[in-house]
Amino acid sequence: MTLDNSPVAFLQTLSERADAVFFAYDIAAKRFTYLNAAFERVWRKTRKSIMDTPDTLFKTIHPEDKAHVLKAYQELLDGTLLHDIEFRIKLRNDNERWVCVKPMLQEEPALIIGYANDITEQKEYNNYLKKFSDKKNAVLNILSHDLAGPLGNIQNLSAMLASDLKDGQNKELQNVIGIIQRSSQHGMQLIQEFIRQEFLEATGTEVIKRRIDLVAAIREFIEEYQQTQQITNKIFHFLTSTDTLYLELDDNKFMQVLNNLISNAIKFTPDGGEITLSLEEKEETVLIKVADTGIGIPGKYHATLFEKFTQARRTGIKGEPSVGLGMSIIKTIVEWHQGHIWFQSEENKGSTFYIEIPKI
Secondary structure (H helix, E strand, C coil): CCCCCHHHHHHHHHHHHCCCEEEEEECCCCEEEEECCHHHHHHCCCCHHHHCCHHHHHCCECHHHHHHHHHHHHHHHCCCCCCCEEEEEECHHHCEEEEEEEEEEECCCCEEEEEEEECHHHHHHHHHHHHHHHHHHHHHHHHHHHHHHHHHHHHHHHHHHHHHCCCCCCHHHHHHHHHHHHHHHHHHHHHHHHHHHHHHHHHCCCCCCEEEEHHHHHHHHHHHHHCCHHHHCCEEEEEECCCCCEEEECHHHHHHHHHHHHHHHHHCCCCCCEEEEEEEECCCEEEEEEEECCCCCCHHHHHHCCCCCCCCCCCCCCCCCCCCCHHHHHHHHHHHCCCEEEEEEECCCEEEEEEEEECC
């Protein structure tokens, strides 16, 4: 019994039993030389129908993702090392699936080899977590606005009462006022610490980028805030220059940046004010703006706003406290995405924060 071909036969047997789709594509002949059985389970097409007519396979790619796949194919031919290429495919009855392809260029003979996984369930789970996170963030900001604010007012009013009482006058009442002051201050600290910890935990993990439709993500994010308009007494808008825009982002961290900017806008915008998030697609970058009609940022704080433990920390107009960490973390996350952030603000006329990130 010869063992010359046993390693190849063994690997082929393994690939035929694998859940991932293994493939080999002959660049010169423009045909697949190998597809394993998993291909038929994922694409719902026979291998024979695709081997010599790869154009048929290209037709299954979602129209919005075809340019992305062609660009990745050309980069691969140019020698770029690509780790993951995520895109959607459309099957019969418009059934939509997500796949992740991990390709490699082999020079002699000229082949593209690799494997692909169906990541639809993973995508749906991540999207569910993202939607849950958006709702959670909106609720947390309501807590900060509608609980910390009144607690701050209680603390201020009790301080006024305490100052009106002369030393030694009605000690029992003084003790009650002291309890009110300490309790309201403790409540404010608990709320703010909880919100701060949620933000720090979301930003303290490594950056994991994935391909997302940023327009859809922001629209869903803003809708959560629009549902709170009667509670926050603020009006939220979303303006976009394009209906879809796919980018490679760590969407959990990036949306946390936008959430923190919205949270600050809520704190410093009077009732009846407006908060507008806009997105503009440029040739090589994407520009995002978060604008409010609030009280603005005093000029003396402009130069140090993005520093850690900055003196620019301010309580909100309803007493919402700040730890002065948010802006430095925001700047760091934006820079992790090769972007930059800046702002324009004038007292009593509002503030606008700008985030510009590359499209690639």
